[in-house]
Amino acid sequence: MTETSRPTAVALDIDGTLLDHDDQLSPAVIDAVRRAAAEVPVILATGRGWQTSKPVAERLGLAAGGLVVCSNGARTMRFPAGEVVDERTFDPTTVIASVREHAPNARMAVEEHDGSYLVTAPFPDGDLGYDARIRVVGDDELAPEPVTRLIIRDPEQSEADFVELAERLGLHGVSYFVGWTAWLDIAPEGVDKSTGLKVALAQYDLDPAGLVAIGDGRNDIEMLTYAGLGIAMGSAPDEVKAAADEVTKSVQDDGVAAVLNRWF
Template sequence: MTGAQDFGPPTVVALDIDGTLLDHDDGLSPAVLDAVRRTAEQVPVVLATGRAWSTTAPIAQRLRLPAGGFVVCSNGARTIRYPDGAVVDERTFDPTTVIRSVRRYAPNARMAVEDADGSYLVTAPFPDGDLGANARIRVVSDAELAPQPVTRLIIRDPDQSESDFVNLAERLGLHGVSYFVGWTAWLDIAPEGVDKSTGLKVALAQLGLDPSGLLAIGDGRNDIEMLNYAGFGVAMGSAPDEVKVAADEVTKSVQDDGAAATLNRWF
């Protein structure tokens, strides 16, 4: 663990989006918006998210991130140059075996994969807003879901709880892939060994920066590796306990502008 007194000033900042910058209603407070914009005027800001590029780019635009930076999408499976959308790095896997296991252990679950153009193929419609407010979706059969390797497989069941999905991940016996349980009944399956730190390593190499100067802020289980990779990792106040344990510090919740409180310390 690194103490705040032993770190800084940051040379680069990595920010999760949902639950860190945006609340669960996609609200972005003026305080957080101002803090991120001021930070981006001084050091590179890299958004590191489970979102697809298609739903990450509008957030980067809203934050007025400078051209020539990078965003890490799909939980690290895609590192993309902003704003032109050029894919700098991409990691994929064959989800066929996982899809069969999901149908065995969670027959009512909905599944989705990202298509190359940022749209989604889904086995059934997801709850409104789950895949992004303006996400393009196409409903397909299980057999049509992943005819070729994908960057991630999303599993969702609105009738189940977060703890149900923690148990589901254990029952699925997920070998050869990485997985992240979301804040609700949501499970992200990624290529083996791929997480947000994977994409951040690519982005920092492109920027010529060292992770010792990286400040990272996140709230989810899919942020744990990012927080460990960073020179200083900060968990949001509403994060699960295992995320807080992985962090060097815990800030306030997204409702209380925790990301702004952290950024305002240095910027």
């Protein structure tokens, strides 16, 4: 899309884009998103699961019947009922075994259909959402059936350590995303946020050329390149900024509002 054309839809990452690292959502961003949502579809596109995405959609006042892309594109849900519009799964058995070999102290989690999590050990507070329901299980009970995502976390390691871990794991037949901290998200092969956005735009009969997407993480790169206009947050890693068409302010400086205020 051109600088002067008006968006036909907006896709927004949540953490680090809408919400800061204290889980705060600024009044300026709420106001800008609500004004945009009154005129075009606003689609949340997040690595979060449905249960922790839905409250953000509620805080933003998004319209009933709208779509939320969750779990890095593996699930597309209808708000607020939680109807599954699209779901992609994979068998994580070989990845789990490889993680245990290369990162024996790592914690793993999978998201269940009801939005709760099975974990091999408790995650740090808030990592899976402060109100997330979790159940601790053994490795052999973690994934008795195909899953939408496998989360790998080690609070004792760094982001750089997990970039190296992803290489050592030799991940084949899956997609993966390294987060801000020692966090690795494993998704079905070929699945990323753009996967869910394709599903969502088809529901609205819209073309990606009119889509504005805003994000800050490595898991946003495919979404930013898929959209007609992809915008990285000011605090995004360099590779995310390089993939975007432009860069806005940081989440602390209401970067999303700065973008949406151009048109809405």
